[in-house]
Amino acid sequence: MNPIVGLNTISVFFILLSLGILLVWKLQKLIPTDLFLPAVFFLFLGLLGHISNLLEWSGAAPYLDRYGDLSDILQPILFAVLVYTMIQHRQREQIVTSEAKYRLLVDNQSDLITKLDAKGNFLFVSPSYCRLFGKYEKDLLGRPFLEEVLPEDRARIRQEMDILYLPPYTCRFRHSAQTKYGLRVLSWSYRSLLNEKGKPSAIVGIGRDITDQVQAEQEREKMLQKLESKNRELQSLVYISSHDLQSPLVNIRGFTGELKTTCEQVKNVLKESGQYERMEPLLKDVEQSLYFIDSGAEKMQILIDGLLKLSRIGSIELTIQTVHMNGLIKSIIEGLRFQIQKAGCEITVDNLPPCHSDLYQVNQVFTNLLDNAIKFLDPSSPGKIRITGQERNGVCEYRIIDNGIGIAPEHHEKIFEIFHRLNPDGPVKGIGLGLAIVRRILDKLDGTIRVISEDGKGAEFIVTLPAVPAS
Amino acid sequence: MFEESELIALLITFGVSFFLWATRKIIITLPFYHLLLISFGFYFFSKVCTVLEGFFWETALNSLEHISAIASCTVFFWWCLRLGAKKETGG
Numbered sequence: 001m002n003p004i005v006g007l008n009t010i011s012v013f014f015i016l017l018s019l020g021i022l023l024v025w026k027l028q029k030l031i032p033t034d035l036f037l038p039a040v041f042f043l044f045l046g047l048l049g050h051i052s053n054l055l056e057w058s059g060a061a062p063y064l065d066r067y068g069d070l071s072d073i074l075q076p077i078l079f080a081v082l083v084y085t086m087i088q089h090r091q092r093e094q095i096v097t098s099e100a101k102y103r104l105l106v107d108n109q110s111d112l113i114t115k116l117d118a119k120g121n122f123l124f125v126s127p128s129y130c131r132l133f134g135k136y137e138k139d140l141l142g143r144p145f146l147e148e149v150l151p152e153d154r155a156r157i158r159q160e161m162d163i164l165y166l167p168p169y170t171c172r173f174r175h176s177a178q179t180k181y182g183l184r185v186l187s188w189s190y191r192s193l194l195n196e197k198g199k200p201s202a203i204v205g206i207g208r209d210i211t212d213q214v215q216a217e218q219e220r221e222k223m224l225q226k227l228e229s230k231n232r233e234l235q236s237l238v239y240i241s242s243h244d245l246q247s248p249l250v251n252i253r254g255f256t257g258e259l260k261t262t263c264e265q266v267k268n269v270l271k272e273s274g275q276y277e278r279m280e281p282l283l284k285d286v287e288q289s290l291y292f293i294d295s296g297a298e299k300m301q302i303l304i305d306g307l308l309k310l311s312r313i314g315s316i317e318l319t320i321q322t323v324h325m326n327g328l329i330k331s332i333i334e335g336l337r338f339q340i341q342k343a344g345c346e347i348t349v350d351n352l353p354p355c356h357s358d359l360y361q362v363n364q365v366f367t368n369l370l371d372n373a374i375k376f377l378d379p380s381s382p383g384k385i386r387i388t389g390q391e392r393n394g395v396c397e398y399r400i401i402d403n404g405i406g407i408a409p410e411h412h413e414k415i416f417e418i419f420h421r422l423n424p425d426g427p428v429k430g431i432g433l434g435l436a437i438v439r440r441i442l443d444k445l446d447g448t449i450r451v452i453s454e455d456g457k458g459a460e461f462i463v464t465l466p467a468v469p470a471s
Numbered sequence: 472m473f474e475e476s477e478l479i480a481l482l483i484t485f486g487v488s489f490f491l492w493a494t495r496k497i498i499i500t501l502p503f504y505h506l507l508l509i510s511f512g513f514y515f516f517s518k519v520c521t522v523l524e525g526f527f528w529e530t531a532l533n534s535l536e537h538i539s540a541i542a543s544c545t546v547f548f549w550w551c552l553r554l555g556a557k558k559e560t561g562g
Contacts, residue, residue: 007537014544018551025555039551046544069476072518076484079511083490087497 008054015047038085042078045071112186112207118200120145120161132209134180150176150183164192165200174210184211235314242307249301256294263287303419306433310418313440318358322468325352325398328359329387332367339374345383352389355396355465361441362465366400368434369461373402375428376459391467400461408455415451474525481518488515506550513543 022039025031031039049071056068106113106126113126125140133140133148146154153175160173169192176185188207192200263286270276270283329349333340340347347370355362370385377383381403389398407415407422414420416439421432435449442449446466453459491498491511498504517539524532 004533004537007534007541010541011537011544014541014548018544018548021548021551021555025551028555030555043547050540069474069480072476072480072521073483076480076487076514076518079514080487080490083494083498083501083507086501087494090497090500 004057005054008050008057011050012047012054015043015050019043019047032089034085035082035089038078038082042075042082045075045078049075112205112209114145114205114207116145116203116205118202120203123202129207132179132181132184133177148177150178152176161190161203164190164203169194169200174214184209185214186210231314235311238307238311242304242311245304246301249297249304252297253294253301256290256297260287260290260294263290302431306419306431310433310437310440313437313444316361316444318361318444320356320358322354323357323359323362324354325362325389325396328363329366332363332370335367336370336374339371343374343377343383345374345377345385347385347387350386350388352387352398353391353396354468356468357445357447357465361445365438365441365447365463366398368438369400369463372434373400373404373459373461375430377402377404378456394467394469396465396467398463398465400463401458402460403458406455406457406459407451407453409453412451412453416449477518477521477525481522484515484518487511503550503553506546506553510543510546510550513539513546517543 019040022031022036022043026033026036049068052068052071109126109128111126112129112132113124114122114129115124117123121142121144122140125137127137130137130140146157149157157173157175160171163171170190172187172189174185174187176183186207187210188205190203190205193202193204195201263283267276267283270279276283326349329352333347333349373385374383377385384403386401387398388401389396391397411422415422416435417432418436419432420436421430439449441447442463442465448464450462451459452462488511491508498508501507517536520532520536520539524536
C-alpha cells in the first residue's frame, strides 16, 4: 500500500475526531455558533481535501483531484475566517465583561452620577439618581438638570455652572432638591468633557446626598454658638462677682483695721485706769478674732485678684508679632534676679528660635514658669534650670528643665487646674493660679503646654507656640 | 512541475499568514492561541512542501507534506479539545 494513503488516513482520522469534539462542545453549549460554523467548515474542507487525495493516491477515483485543489484553495481562507470570528467573539466578550463591571459599579453606587450635554440636559442618569427622585431614566433623559433643582436655588446654580465653560472646567456646588424622600441637600462636583476643539461637549457630575451632614453641621454650629454664649456669660459672671466682692472686702479689711486701732486705744485707757488686768482675757479674744478676720479677708482678696486676672485673659486683645525669645528670657531673668540669688540657682539659656505671638502674654507665660521652677527647687542640692528651644514643622518648642522636687505623674494634669496646689501646707506660698493662667494664655495663643516629670526627679515643662511664618 | 492550484493555495496561505501577523496583538488574547498558530504553521509548511515537490526531492517532500498535514490536524484536534474543556471548567 502506498504510504501516502496511510498518512492521509491518519489525517482524516484526526479531522473526524476534531469534528466529533466540536459537535460535543456545541451540544453542551460550550462554544457559540459563530465560532462553531467556521471551524466545522474549515475541517470539512480539510476532510474533502484529504479524502480526495486518498482516493486519488489509492487509484480508486483519480478524477477527484480537482476537489482536493478546491479544498487547498479554500481551506486557508476558512482558517482566516475562523481566527477573525474568534477575534470578534473575544472582543464582544470583553465588551460584555466590561459592561457588566461598569453596570455593577453604577447600579450599586449610592452616589449620584449624571452626564449632561453642553446645554445642561440629561444624557445619562444613574439608577441611584432615579431612585432618589422617584423617576424613570426615560423621563429624565433630555430634560434640563435645573428642573430638579429647587426654584430658589436655580439662578445661583446656573451661575455656578457657567464656570464649567471656562478653564479649569470644573465646579462644585450644593443645592436643595425636592426628592422622593422630601427636601434634601445635594452636593455636586462637575467636570466638562472637552471636544477636539477644546470646547465643552458634555458635563459629567458626581453628587451626594449630604442632608444629614448639613443637619449635623447646623446642630454643631448651634451648639458652638450656645457654648460661646455660655462661656461669655460665665466669664462675665466671674468678672462681675469678683469685681463686686472686692468692695465689701475692702470695707471688711478697712473696719478690721479701725477695730484694731480702737482696741489698742481701749487697752491704753484700761492700763491708765488700772483695770487692764481684769479685762485682759477679753481683749486678747477680741485681738485674736480680729487677726483671723483680717487674714481671711486678705486670702480672699488674693483669690479674687487671681480670678479677675484669669477672667481678663479671655478678653485680652492680642498683638501678634515676632517675639525674640533670647531677649525676652534675658529680661525675665533680670526681673527675677532677687529670687534667683535667694535660691542660689544657676540658669542656662540655649539659643532660642523666635516665635510668632503676643509679647506681653508670652512674657507672662515664661515668668510664671520660671518663677515656679525657682520656687520648687530642691533645697538639698544646688538648683539648676535650663531653657532650650527648637523649631519643627512650623511650631516652636521650648523646654524649661529643672532639677527641683518634681511632680508625680498623677498630678501632671491637675497642676494646670485653677486653685490646685500640690502641697497647700508646704513652705511655698501661693494660691494655685500660676499654671492655670499659663494654660489659659497658651490656649489663646494657639500654643500648648505639657509636663514630663517624676516625683523627686526634677521637671520639664514643654511649651509650644506658632513659629514665625516663612514669608 | 508544480500545479497552478497548489501555487494559488500557497499564495492564499501567505495572505493568511500576513493577516495573522497583522492581528498578532489581538490573537495573543485568544484562548490557546499557541496551538492554533502551531497548527497553522504545520499547514503552511505542508503547502510549501507541495509546491517544492514539483521541482526536487519529490518523494521526500511529498512525505513531509503529508506528515505536516497530520501534525496540523492533530494540533487542531488538541486545540478543539482544550477549547471546550476551558469553558467547561470556567477558565
